[in-house]
Amino acid sequence: MPSQLFLTGANRGIGLAIVQEALTRGYRIFAGARRPHQARELQALAQSRPDQLTLIPIDVSDDDSIQAAADQVRAHADRLDVLINNAGVFPRGERLDNLDSQTMLRTYRVNSIGPMIVTQRFHPLLQAGSKVLNITSQLGSITLHMSNHYSYNSSKAALNMLTRILASELRPEGVIAVVAHPGWVQTDMGGPAAPISPAASARGILNLAERLTPADSGEFFTWEGKKHPW
Ligand SMILES: NC(=O)c1ccc[n+]([C@@H]2O[C@H](COP(=O)([O-])OP(=O)(O)OC[C@H]3O[C@@H](n4cnc5c(N)ncnc54)[C@H](OP(=O)(O)O)[C@@H]3O)[C@@H](O)[C@H]2O)c1
Incomplete structure (x- = not known):
């Protein structure tokens, strides 16, 4: 039985690269977008591997969309081995004098709350x-406090704490939850100056997923599988 994977944000960037890498590793993939x-590359992959790759509509800022996606995956699968909450947004140019509550809320909705509601509905x-x-x-x-992107950095800090709590709650069930940098x-978000290819990042993320044990749950890892400072 192949490992079964669901991920969000699968149509471009790191998400698309995870789909490509997971296909080569023989996973059964449910790719959320x-x-x-409109996702041409995903469509082409799904047409060439219809038994291995199913495309699932999902907007992680919409609870009904998340529930519909979970229902759709449950129609095909009775378990998931790996769930990757990958979708994210990154507003630029924020300073105290232009900080906008709607931008902050939207960023938290996608980056922090979305992964929690996805995990809840796929539980x-x-x-x-x-x-x-x-x-x-x-x-x-x-x-590390590496930059002053108010919405993005704080949304990911919140995701880190939410994942700690999630790992604690799911530990008795044997479900492992981690955050991974x-x-x-090099994606639309990372820009062309980034040193790492999407393919290399995707390989690292899947390597990490495959070697995680219950003792790792609640931890913060890099794509290379090293512990990351909180
Ligand atoms: N690239 C980097 O250097 C870097 C570094 C650190 C962390 N990350 C994190 O890695 C993840 C992937 O980033 P990336 O570089 O691949 O970004 P990207 O190229 O900008 O892709 C972002 C993905 O998220 C999806 N998305 C955005 N809002 C969504 C929503 N409401 N519902 C569902 N999907 C949504 C996008 O879908 P649409 O095409 O529909 O917009 C797209 O598939 C993100 O969580 C990001 O924060 C990236």
């Missing part, structure tokens, strides 16, 4: 040994 009918598919990887960022590290990656 806001508008899968019936998680079993002992299932792994939840919440894709955070080094910019969410309070210890994917590296600074």
